[in-house]
Amino acid sequence: MQVLYFAWVRERIGVPREVVDTSAETVRDLVAELQAKEERYTLAFSDLSALRVAVDQVLSDFDTPLAGVQEVAFFPPMTGG
Amino acid sequence: MRVLVQDAPFDLGAETQAFAQGHSDMGAIVTFTGVVRDLPGDPLQVMEIEHYPGMTELALREMAETAKERFSLGDVLVIHRFGALKPGEMIMMVATAAPHRKDAFAAADFLMDYLKSRAPFWKREITAKGATWVASKEADEDALGQWETP
Numbered sequence: 001m002q003v004l005y006f007a008w009v010r011e012r013i014g015v016p017r018e019v020v021d022t023s024a025e026t027v028r029d030l031v032a033e034l035q036a037k038e039e040r041y042t043l044a045f046s047d048l049s050a051l052r053v054a055v056d057q058v059l060s061d062f063d064t065p066l067a068g069v070q071e072v073a074f075f076p077p078m079t080g081g
Numbered sequence: 082m083r084v085l086v087q088d089a090p091f092d093l094g095a096e097t098q099a100f101a102q103g104h105s106d107m108g109a110i111v112t113f114t115g116v117v118r119d120l121p122g123d124p125l126q127v128m129e130i131e132h133y134p135g136m137t138e139l140a141l142r143e144m145a146e147t148a149k150e151r152f153s154l155g156d157v158l159v160i161h162r163f164g165a166l167k168p169g170e171m172i173m174m175v176a177t178a179a180p181h182r183k184d185a186f187a188a189a190d191f192l193m194d195y196l197k198s199r200a201p202f203w204k205r206e207i208t209a210k211g212a213t214w215v216a217s218k219e220a221d222e223d224a225l226g227q228w229e230t231p
Contacts, residue, residue: 004133007205054136058139080201
C-alpha cells in the first residue's frame with residue numbers, strides 16, 4: 001500500500017511517500033502499526049484530532065476499512081483558497 | 082467547466098474575458114480572486130503552497146460539479162496555484178456563470194468555503210524569522226455548516 005504524507009506530517013516523518021506492507025483492517029490499525037515501528041511515527045501521529053486522512057484520494061476518517069485500498073494519505077487540516 | 086491546478090501565474094483579465102464569452106443565456110458572471118497577503122510586522126518573503134496531485138483535481142472537480150448542480154450554473158471555472166508565491170501574487174480564482182446574480186454570488190461563496198477546508202492544499206509562510214505552516218481556522222470549518230442541507 002502506498003502511504004503519503006503532506007505538510008508538517010511529511011516533515012516529521014521525513015519522507016513524502018513510502019510503500020507499507022500491512023494487513024491493517026482500518027486506518028486506525030495502520031496508524032497503530034506505524035507508531036509501533038519508530039519514534040518519528042509516534043510523534044507524527046500523537047494527536048489524531050490534528051490530522052486528516054484520505055483513502056484512495058477521498059477524504060475519510062480513521063475507522064475507514066482498508067480492504068482493497070491502494071493509497072492512504074495523512075495530512076493536517078487543509079488551508080486552501 | 083474548467084478546473085486547473087498549476088504553478089504558473091494566470092491572467093485574471095484574459096481568463097475572465099474568455100469565461101464571460103459564449104454565455105448569452107447567463108445574465109450574471111461572478112469572479113473571486115485570492116491574493117497572497119503580506120504579514121504586518123513580520124514581512125512575508127514567500128508563501129509556499131503544497132498540494133496532493135491527483136486528489137486536488139478530483140476534489141476541485143467534485144466541488145465544481147456540486148456547485149453547478151446546486152446553483153443552476155451555466156459554467157464554473159476554478160484555477161488554483163501551488164509552489165512558491167510572493168506577496169501580491171494571485172493564488173487562485175473562481176468564476177461562476179448563472180442566469181441571475183444571486184446564484185452566481187452564492188455559488189462563488191460556496192466554492193470558496195469548500196476550497197478553504199476541503200481541497201488538499203497546505204500553505205507555509207516564510208519570513209526572516211523562519212517558516213510556519215498556516216493553521217486552519219475554526220471559522221473556515223464553521224463556514225461549511227451554512228451549506229449543509231437539512
